[in-house]
Amino acid sequence: MMEYKDNIDKELFEKIEAYIQNRMNAGDRTAFEKEIQADETLRNEVALQRQLIASVQVFTHHKEDSFKASSDVKAPVKKMRHVWMYAAAAVTALIAVTWFYQYKTATGEQVYANYFTPDAGLPVMMSGENDRYDFYNGMVSYKEGEYDKAIEIWRGIAQPSDTISYFTGVAYLNNKNAEASIAHLATVALNDKSAWQQKAIWYLALAYVKMNNKDKALEWLNKLPDNEQAKLLMRDIQKTLP
Amino acid sequence: MKTLTNWLQEDPERALSRIYSENFSWFEQYVLQNSGNSDDARDIFQEGIAAAWLNLKSGKFSGTPDRFNAYVRQICKYKWIDELRSGNRKKISYTETIPEKDDTESNTTSDSLEQSTALKKCFLQLGEKCQKVVGMFYYKKKSLAEIAHDTQNTEDSIKTIKYRCMMQLRKLFLEEMKRM
Structure with missing residues (x-):
């Protein structure tokens, strides 16, 4: 197997990329070509990067081509049925909305997804x-x-900060793990000195909504009296959650 | 007429679309006449195009642009014949004959196909976001500013993400090469 460099730092990567994409000025290009001539591993590296870039191009094209192919197959079915589908969707939505407001049967998950x-x-x-x-x-x-990788990296940091706690909390929430997000978001939500406090309160309230804990969600949302979005969420919680 | 050098600088999205449209019908006919169907043709054609494109971009194909279509067809034919010979195709009847490979087809084509299969496997192992960012930059030829805008990031973040994604692809491919 060919010899390659052990490590490619960002600077060298961008230099090789600029060379391959013909973005270097004449002087830099000549100097870089001299380097390539003298260094076999650099020469191999340039060839490798050419291959990797070409692979991104052709396999992105494949992905787009297969999307086009699958949507071409589905298109006629959609066209034939769309009127009936819209009608059926409208009727279902009407029933759902009536049921929603009359009997308060929305789940926290549904309200959460809207916000x-x-x-x-x-x-x-x-x-x-x-x-x-x-x-x-x-x-x-x-x-x-x-998100799992981000959480793992931040967990290893010796001196955690409110910023790390906040982003760890939202990373858990992005990963659909509301329960795990609460401990991280709560420490920031209770920290009056944190620049992330307001956002942490918002996401903490949403985590409680997702877990169907209406009381806790409202308790935290009450701490955001000037936030229009929070007011709308409170209204929806009271109207639709049992 | 375009030279290979200025052809190589062409927008990859347009170039690949053109290569597809100029060659797919021909290859589909070839597969239909030789024990296959349209789905077989599409699969094999994608593999053939990938190997040809990688060889074009890495300098292993050094002919003129007008020879490139012939080169694509030759690789696709080679791959289809190989597929028929592999014995995976139950539907070949005894009366049908498998076309012979041309003399020019060699181990080089087989190596190119193997390498492009390995690269495809590695590319598909990248996360969705990585595939999206590097695809927008190298295939769609979008600027860092456009990608930053489309993905709600800063240009510096996109530069770093692109670097990390390409290093991940490099690592996966070098590991794959060791196994080959």
Whole structure:
């Protein structure tokens, strides 16, 4: 097997990428080509990156092509039935809404789904001392939707902060684990000095809604008197949750 | 006429769509005439295109752009013949004959197909978000600013995510290569 570099840091990766994508100016290109000539592992690395980029292109195309193929097959069925489907959906919705308000049979899960949007996370900067690096490393996983991985990285940080507790809580919630999110969010929700307090209260109330704990949810939402979204949620909880 | 160099700089989405449209009907006919159906043709065609594209981008194909369609067809044919010979196809009747491989088809084609299968496996192991970000950047040719806007991130975050995703793909592929 060919020899490759042990580690490719971000700077070298971007340099190789710029070379492959023809984004280097003439001077930089000539200098980099000299480096490639003199260094076999760098030469192999450039070839490897070319392959990886090409694979992303062709397999993304395959994915899109199979989506197109499957939607082409389904399209005629949709066209034929859409009028009946809309009519049936309208009738079902009408029955559901009437039932909802008359008998208060919504579940916490349904109300939660109407209000929950995940926190987008923080911009990432991959430098600095160890704990800071680990925090942003976890944040990259969070942004990739790898919530378990993010939680694991943040758990290993020696000095936890309110920011870490807040994002650990929302990571659990994004992972549909409301129960586990509560302990983390509650510490921030009770911390008057935390910049994350208001957001933690909101997500904590939502976690209780998801778990059908109406009283706890209302108790926390009462602490957000100026938040319009919180008022709407309180109204919906009172109207629809048994 | 376009040279291979400026053809390589072409938007990959457009280039791949063109390669598909110029070759798929031909290959589908070939498979239908040789014991297969349209689904077989689509599967094998995707594998053939992937191997040809990887060889084009890594410099292993050095012909002119007008020779590339012939190259794609040759790889797809090779893969289909190999599939028929593998014995997995129960529906081949005894009266049918399996087409012979051309002399030019060699172990190189087989290696290319094997490598592209390994790369596909690794690509599919990336998370959905990784596939989305690298696809938008390398395939759709979107700028970092556009991706940041579409995914509600900052440009710096996208740069880091892209780097990490590509390093994950690299690691998976090198591990796969060791096993091959």
